[in-house]
Amino acid sequence: xxxxxxxxxxxxxxxxxxxxxxxxxxxxxxxxxxxxxxxxxxxxxxxxxxxxxxxxxxxxxxxxxxxxxxxxxxxxxxxxxxxxxxxxxxxxxxxxxxxxxxxxxxxxxxxxxxxxxxxxxxxxxxxxxxxxxxxxxxxxxxxxxxxxxxxxxxxxxxxxxxxxxxxxxxxxxxxxxxxxxxxxxxxxxxxxxxxxxxxxxxxxxxxxxxxxxxxxxxxxxxxxxxxxxxxxxxxxxxxxxxxxxxxxxxxxxxxxxxxxxxxxxxxxxxxxxxxxxxxxxxxxxxxxxxxxxxxxxxxxxxxxxxxxxxxxxxxxxxxxxxxxxxxxxxxxxxxxxxxxxxxxxxxxxx
Numbered sequence: 001x002x003x004x005x006x007x008x009x010x011x012x013x014x015x016x017x018x019x020x021x022x023x024x025x026x027x028x029x030x031x032x033x034x035x036x037x038x039x040x041x042x043x044x045x046x047x048x049x050x051x052x053x054x055x056x057x058x059x060x061x062x063x064x065x066x067x068x069x070x071x072x073x074x075x076x077x078x079x080x081x082x083x084x085x086x087x088x089x090x091x092x093x094x095x096x097x098x099x100x101x102x103x104x105x106x107x108x109x110x111x112x113x114x115x116x117x118x119x120x121x122x123x124x125x126x127x128x129x130x131x132x133x134x135x136x137x138x139x140x141x142x143x144x145x146x147x148x149x150x151x152x153x154x155x156x157x158x159x160x161x162x163x164x165x166x167x168x169x170x171x172x173x174x175x176x177x178x179x180x181x182x183x184x185x186x187x188x189x190x191x192x193x194x195x196x197x198x199x200x201x202x203x204x205x206x207x208x209x210x211x212x213x214x215x216x217x218x219x220x221x222x223x224x225x226x227x228x229x230x231x232x233x234x235x236x237x238x239x240x241x242x243x244x245x246x247x248x249x250x251x252x253x254x255x256x257x258x259x260x261x262x263x264x265x266x267x268x269x270x271x272x273x274x275x276x277x278x279x280x281x282x283x284x285x286x287x288x289x290x291x292x293x294x295x296x297x298x299x300x301x302x303x304x305x306x307x308x309x310x311x312x313x314x315x316x317x318x319x320x321x322x323x324x325x326x327x328x329x330x331x332x333x334x335x336x337x338x339x340x341x342x343x344x345x346x347x348x349x350x
Contacts, residue, residue: 009028106121127263130268140247145209185344185346230258
């Protein structure tokens with residue numbers, strides 16, 4: 001059954017228990033904020049919550065359009081109720097509801113890839129994790145533009161609360177740069193998402209690169225003891241990238257190493273003088289599936305290959321596309337192939 005916000009505490013109790021998280025006021029506030037743009041699904045026995053799924057509502061970029069996307073998280077049951085089929089019921093209900101709403105994609109970060117394949121998901125996204133000595137980071141170059149460090153303003157009454165209204169100009173710059181970057185498959189950053197991210201996920205330093213007053217890139221970064229942590233680096237020109245490399249490498253005297261969990265399309269290794277000294281990992285990341293195939297085809301068009309698609313959860317997606325001999329695929333396998341062929345990336349998971 002669907003829950004309402006009156007049941008937030010029950011969902012939070014299960015989430016903190018299942019994921020071994022301490023119950024704090026900050027975590028409760030973050031969870032309440034998440035539920036403002038999510039639908040919680042709960043299974044009850046004797047009027048007590050036993051299992052849950054949180055379905056968050058996003059839009060992602062696809063073919064220069066904004067398409068509806070579901071983000072599945074907090075899939076959990078109390079141990080004494082595991083294996084009773086409740087999670088299957090909740091996942092199926094969520095997918096059916098999203099199909100009826102015309103949602104195109106669904107993403108999730110799995111604890112088990114095999115488990116979620118039962119619901120039509122397939123391994124679809126990677127991240128690249130970099131860790132290298134600060135002195136080995138590319139030195140960059142001087143450029144025609146300039147970098148300015150910017151300061152976020154937080155709510156006077158709550159020092160941790162990010163206020164969009166107090167950061168309108170900076171938020172506009174971050175949004176404009178983000179929207180112009182290559183984002184096929186990535187989340188569209190709404191004001192609500194920016195606020196949620198900066199209030200409860202990270203409160204980073206920020207730097208903007210400008211040429212003739214025009215913003216062409218930004219860097220979000222943190223300090224973790226002796227590590228300079230790149231949270232996000234987006235540049236629209238090579239000059240902007242080289243300027244930020246120079247800015248980052250200028251911190252080498254203060255930090256021993258630099259780390260970056262980057263999208264899979266980043267090729268920092270090609271710009272390192274000594275790439276063999278860097279620790280570089282291609283890390284399996286998220287699974288995905290198409291939810292409403294007909295709505296997807298309206299946006300994407302017909303694929304350039306012939307396929308017979310099967311979907312055990314949403315039978316309306318059991319269709320054949322193309323002429324001649326067709327390759328048999330699950331809806332998840334088809335999704336993964338489409339995402340790969342279209343060079344989709346996932347910049348972040350909120």
